[in-house]
Amino acid sequence: MLSFGRFVTCTIAALSCLSLVYCEKYKFCMVDGKGGYMKSGRYCPNLDIAESKVECVVALDRLDCLRRLSKGTADFSVFTAEDLVTAQNSKIEVLVTNELRYNAKDNYEYEVVAVVNNNAGIKSKHDLKGKRFCHPGYGYETDWTRILANYFEASVVTPSCDTDLTITENRIKATAEFFEASCKAGPWVNNPSLNIQLKQKYAHLCELCGNPSKCSINDEYWGRRGSLLCLTDGAGDISWARLDDVKTHFGLQSGLVPDQYSLLCPDDSLMPLTAAEPCIWVVKPWPVVASRRSVAQEIQEIVSSLSPNVTGWRQSVLKLLETSYTVVKKVDSVEPIESYLHRATGFLSANSFSGCHPPRTINICTTSIIENAKCAWMRESAAVYGLEPDLECIKADNTTHCMVALNQKAADIVMVPSDLVHRAEKEYNLTTLFYETVNVDEKYITVAVTKPESNIKTFADLRGKKACFPVYDGVAWNTVKKVLFDKQLIKNCPLEKEITNFFGPSCTPGLPDNLSGSMKKTCQEDTFNGEFGALQCLSSGAGDVAFVSRNSIKKFVSSENENSANSKLKIEDFKILCESKTKPCHLSWAPLGQGMIRNNSTDLWKKDTLDVFLRLDNLFGKSYQSLTTPFTMFGKYDGKSDLLFHDATIRLRSVATSKDFDTMVYPYKDFLNVDTMCINSNASRISFNGYVLLFIAAVSVRFCFN
DSSP states (O other): OHHHHHHHHOOOOOOOOHHHHOOOOOEEEEOOOOOOGGHHHHHGGGGGGOOOEEEEEEEESSSHHHHHHHTOOOOOEEEEEEHHHHHHHHTTTOEEEEEEESSSSSSSEEEEEEEEEEEGGOOOOGGGOEEEEEEOOOOOTSSSSHHHHHHHHHSSSSSOOTTTHHHHHHHHHHHHHHHHEOOOOOOOOOHHHHHHHHHHGGGSSTSSSSSSOSSSSTSSTSSSEEEEEEHTTTOOOOOEEEHHHHHHHHHHHOOOGGGGGGOTTTTTTTEEEESSSSSSSEEEOOEEEEEEEGHHHHHHHHHHHHOOOOOHHOOOOOOOHHOOOOOOEEEEEEEHHHHHHHHHHTHHTTTTTOOSSSSOEEEESSSHHHHHHHHHHHHHHHHHTOOOOEEEEEEESSSSHHHHHHHHOOSEEEEEEOOOOOOOOHHHHHEEEEEEEEOOSEEEEEEEOTTOOOOOOOOGGTTTEEESSSTSHHHHEEEEEHHHHHTTTTOSOOOHHHHHHHSOSSTTOOOOOTTTTTTTTTTTTSSHHHHHHHHHHHTTTTTTTTEEEEEHHHHHHHHHHHTTOOOOOOOGEEEEOOOOOOSOOOOEOOOSSSEEEEEOOOHHHHHHHHHHHHHHHHHSTOOOSSSSSSSSSSSSTTTTSSSSOOOOEEESSSSEEEEEEEOSSOBBGGGGTTTHHHHHHHHHHHHHHHHHHHHHHHHHHHHHHH
């Protein structure tokens, strides 16, 4: 049934065109997944026909769809239960219209229970201390979030709040002190070296595993069925498991007697495994179709009409809605998120467990309103997937102000582009916690660029030439300073002054007045600032050489040709200076960005923070494991690129290389000690000259006395 407003609109349109048509289609917010789940290209075009009641709006991720519903630019979409919690926390109103189920009879995607061995003497939660615990482990978070994985322990174990330990280690310690032994296989944290350290320190949490020394996802007791095998093999006393797996396990395993095992209930009672209504600790609701309030009834009618035998545009809508869920179940009456989730046993409780007091918070510094907005959605996503410590987003005007905020302890971490890293270390006492690693072509690869007709063949030929730098004290500036020093084209300290004397009238935006000499004479700050500015400086004839990142050349040419009808620039209009046929032509390379923190941060704080960002990457980065991603860390936000992180980022790592076998030469970090090298070199020269003078004096004295 059409709402009154839509009825009036359609009636007017019908009178004007003398045909009754659906004048306005409902906008389905579509999120493409990976591989076979990239469906928009296959099915969205089928909705363009006139009789279709639905059209596609393609979004970047599921939370992007939530924002579109909130703004009214989309009408409905598919969301997980975690997405609904995020919507509730963000005060976005949507109504649940339908569930997407594996089968019609199960009210929830899964229900989680605690199974005990009757011989262990467990009658209530109070009897659990000192028992042996079988846990499914970690490493398949798309099916089993940390919040649900840890719900049992959060319910029965007294939390540890040792201020000398990370939040993760506090949880591990509390479990280790509560149970006699356990099997909790898989990665406890995302930092491999820290994971090994923790497993060595709390080894009895791996004691029940098939291979305690490894305690990995390859263990026989890891995973959904693994925790039940751990129990029924006699290794453990209690298992935390999905009810559907319990039914399968005890139904298929010959020789097992269900009477030997019981369900431990949250109300401290026991129940037979065969109980008609088993006691559940927590459930995972099905994915749902949710819509804006104004069209919820109409959306429910359309979605409820979909079945495996539909054809035409309806079949395409069904294909777009489905993932691995094939049964569309109508919710009895469209309802708000709060009431829908309230019926899900334990789910809201699991998402509201409080941590230690005072809580630990990582304050992320952002540099614009839109970047702060993206950060806020990342914070909400982190919360519903159980990441700790909590995140908070603090806005400053620019990266420099963020570095000041870190230095003054008003913020904890900021993403710093490579051009500002040296300044961050030198002026604000910051250090790198992790790097944005990218494919080789996306790195900042410093090259010297000239024009094809140039007679510049070597770096020595650059003396007196007009140079174009993107910025003072950036990657290109510090690289060229080191290269000139290594080639002994500049020798005397301070090198900053030497480099200004080496080049002729040039442009280096941000160059201090006390250094400028003739280097600022060709500068037009607004025009020649940054990578594109340096290339504009070169292409306009103001400069003879530009020092930029190799990957910026193609982007610059494309941008110039797009923005100027008269531009006819080609890649061939630029030539990379290469002195050797046997050595690489690039001068240095650097990551695109780095997460930087205070240099005096404690090891504990570094571990907590690094673990959070590596887990964020694991959940919301390029290698996300779910069918579609709830939040995109490395990609556009509301149509804008390179917010908070660079779009090209492949993953975050505590080392600068994208892979362990990435052996690209001339890393930029090795170029930042050139001033110290100059001082030491001069000191050695002075020392050597001093010895020579002393030797001559001694010989002279001896000669005189003789």
